[in-house]
Amino acid sequence: MLRSNASLVSQHVPPSKIRYEKRNPKVSIRLTESLRKTLNELREKEGLSYADLIKRNLKAAGDEATVNAAIQAAYEKGRQKGRSDAKRDAKSALKCVEIGKCSVCQRPIIWDLTDPINVKLLGDFLERLGVGHGPCIDKKRSA
Numbered sequence: 001m002l003r004s005n006a007s008l009v010s011q012h013v014p015p016s017k018i019r020y021e022k023r024n025p026k027v028s029i030r031l032t033e034s035l036r037k038t039l040n041e042l043r044e045k046e047g048l049s050y051a052d053l054i055k056r057n058l059k060a061a062g063d064e065a066t067v068n069a070a071i072q073a074a075y076e077k078g079r080q081k082g083r084s085d086a087k088r089d090a091k092s093a094l095k096c097v098e099i100g101k102c103s104v105c106q107r108p109i110i111w112d113l114t115d116p117i118n119v120k121l122l123g124d125f126l127e128r129l130g131v132g133h134g135p136c137i138d139k140k141r142s143a
Helices: 015-023 033-046 050-062 064-094 116-129 134-142
Strands: 096-101 108-112
Touching: 033 050, 108 116
Parallel strands: none
Antiparallel strands: 096 108
Protein backbone atom coordinates (compact mmCIF):
# COMPACT_ATOMS: atom_id res chain seq x y z
CA MET A 1 0.00 0.00 0.00
CA LEU A 2 1.45 3.30 -1.06
CA ARG A 3 0.98 6.42 1.07
CA SER A 4 1.40 9.96 0.01
CA ASN A 5 3.58 12.34 1.97
CA ALA A 6 1.32 15.22 0.95
CA SER A 7 -0.37 15.26 4.34
CA LEU A 8 3.00 15.70 6.06
CA VAL A 9 4.01 18.70 3.99
CA SER A 10 2.70 21.95 5.46
CA GLN A 11 1.12 24.42 3.15
CA HIS A 12 2.57 27.87 2.70
CA VAL A 13 0.78 30.50 4.85
CA PRO A 14 1.11 34.04 3.53
CA PRO A 15 2.80 36.48 5.94
CA SER A 16 -0.25 38.76 5.87
CA LYS A 17 -2.41 35.91 7.25
CA ILE A 18 0.16 35.24 9.99
CA ARG A 19 0.12 38.94 10.95
CA TYR A 20 -3.70 39.05 10.88
CA GLU A 21 -4.04 35.98 13.10
CA LYS A 22 -1.49 37.39 15.51
CA ARG A 23 -3.38 40.70 15.80
CA ASN A 24 -6.78 38.96 15.92
CA PRO A 25 -6.48 35.72 17.88
CA LYS A 26 -9.33 33.24 17.74
CA VAL A 27 -11.47 32.71 20.85
CA SER A 28 -13.45 29.54 21.25
CA ILE A 29 -16.10 28.84 23.90
CA ARG A 30 -18.53 26.07 24.72
CA LEU A 31 -22.16 26.89 25.47
CA THR A 32 -25.14 24.91 26.64
CA GLU A 33 -27.90 24.54 24.07
CA SER A 34 -30.11 27.06 25.88
CA LEU A 35 -27.31 29.66 26.05
CA ARG A 36 -26.52 29.13 22.37
CA LYS A 37 -30.20 29.61 21.52
CA THR A 38 -30.34 32.80 23.61
CA LEU A 39 -27.16 34.09 21.97
CA ASN A 40 -28.52 33.39 18.48
CA GLU A 41 -31.82 35.12 19.30
CA LEU A 42 -29.93 38.16 20.60
CA ARG A 43 -27.69 38.18 17.55
CA GLU A 44 -30.68 38.10 15.20
CA LYS A 45 -32.58 40.72 17.19
CA GLU A 46 -29.61 43.11 17.32
CA GLY A 47 -28.46 42.33 13.78
CA LEU A 48 -24.87 41.87 14.95
CA SER A 49 -22.26 39.17 14.51
CA TYR A 50 -20.95 37.20 17.49
CA ALA A 51 -17.79 39.30 17.43
CA ASP A 52 -19.73 42.58 17.35
CA LEU A 53 -21.92 41.49 20.27
CA ILE A 54 -18.86 40.63 22.34
CA LYS A 55 -17.05 43.86 21.36
CA ARG A 56 -20.09 45.97 22.28
CA ASN A 57 -20.49 44.33 25.67
CA LEU A 58 -16.77 44.48 26.43
CA LYS A 59 -16.76 48.17 25.55
CA ALA A 60 -19.77 48.78 27.81
CA ALA A 61 -18.15 46.83 30.64
CA GLY A 62 -14.95 48.83 30.31
CA ASP A 63 -16.66 52.17 29.85
CA GLU A 64 -15.70 54.23 32.90
CA ALA A 65 -19.04 56.02 33.04
CA THR A 66 -20.87 52.69 33.07
CA VAL A 67 -18.64 51.37 35.84
CA ASN A 68 -19.08 54.55 37.89
CA ALA A 69 -22.85 54.44 37.41
CA ALA A 70 -22.90 50.81 38.59
CA ILE A 71 -20.82 51.71 41.65
CA GLN A 72 -23.11 54.64 42.46
CA ALA A 73 -26.22 52.47 42.04
CA ALA A 74 -24.77 49.82 44.35
CA TYR A 75 -23.85 52.51 46.88
CA GLU A 76 -27.38 53.96 46.83
CA LYS A 77 -28.92 50.50 47.14
CA GLY A 78 -26.74 49.75 50.17
CA ARG A 79 -27.52 53.15 51.67
CA GLN A 80 -31.27 52.61 51.27
CA LYS A 81 -30.97 49.14 52.82
CA GLY A 82 -29.05 50.65 55.71
CA ARG A 83 -31.78 53.25 56.20
CA SER A 84 -34.53 50.63 56.19
CA ASP A 85 -32.53 48.47 58.64
CA ALA A 86 -32.04 51.49 60.91
CA LYS A 87 -35.77 52.29 60.79
CA ARG A 88 -36.60 48.68 61.60
CA ASP A 89 -34.11 48.67 64.48
CA ALA A 90 -35.49 51.97 65.79
CA LYS A 91 -39.07 50.67 65.68
CA SER A 92 -37.96 47.53 67.46
CA ALA A 93 -36.10 49.62 70.07
CA LEU A 94 -39.25 51.64 70.69
CA LYS A 95 -41.09 48.41 71.44
CA CYS A 96 -38.61 47.43 74.14
CA VAL A 97 -39.21 49.19 77.42
CA GLU A 98 -37.16 49.30 80.59
CA ILE A 99 -39.65 48.55 83.36
CA GLY A 100 -37.36 48.63 86.34
CA LYS A 101 -34.29 47.06 87.83
CA CYS A 102 -33.66 43.48 88.92
CA SER A 103 -33.97 43.17 92.69
CA VAL A 104 -30.92 40.87 92.76
CA CYS A 105 -28.35 42.32 90.31
CA GLN A 106 -29.81 45.82 89.82
CA ARG A 107 -29.45 45.61 86.03
CA PRO A 108 -32.38 46.96 83.97
CA ILE A 109 -35.26 44.66 83.11
CA ILE A 110 -36.23 45.12 79.45
CA TRP A 111 -39.82 44.26 78.50
CA ASP A 112 -40.09 43.26 74.82
CA LEU A 113 -43.40 44.57 73.49
CA THR A 114 -42.83 42.96 70.08
CA ASP A 115 -43.63 39.59 71.68
CA PRO A 116 -47.44 39.07 71.82
CA ILE A 117 -47.14 36.93 74.96
CA ASN A 118 -45.35 39.75 76.81
CA VAL A 119 -47.97 42.26 75.65
CA LYS A 120 -50.78 40.01 76.95
CA LEU A 121 -49.01 39.46 80.30
CA LEU A 122 -48.46 43.19 80.74
CA GLY A 123 -52.07 43.98 79.78
CA ASP A 124 -53.43 41.41 82.26
CA PHE A 125 -51.14 42.72 85.00
CA LEU A 126 -52.17 46.35 84.43
CA GLU A 127 -55.85 45.37 84.35
CA ARG A 128 -55.53 43.53 87.70
CA LEU A 129 -53.89 46.60 89.20
CA GLY A 130 -56.74 48.76 87.94
CA VAL A 131 -54.47 50.92 85.81
CA GLY A 132 -56.27 53.03 83.22
CA HIS A 133 -56.23 56.32 81.34
CA GLY A 134 -56.10 59.37 83.61
CA PRO A 135 -59.44 60.82 82.39
CA CYS A 136 -61.13 57.40 82.66
CA ILE A 137 -59.94 56.97 86.28
CA ASP A 138 -61.12 60.50 87.10
CA LYS A 139 -64.62 59.76 85.64
CA LYS A 140 -64.79 56.50 87.61
CA ARG A 141 -63.86 58.31 90.85
CA SER A 142 -66.38 61.09 90.32
CA ALA A 143 -69.23 58.73 89.41
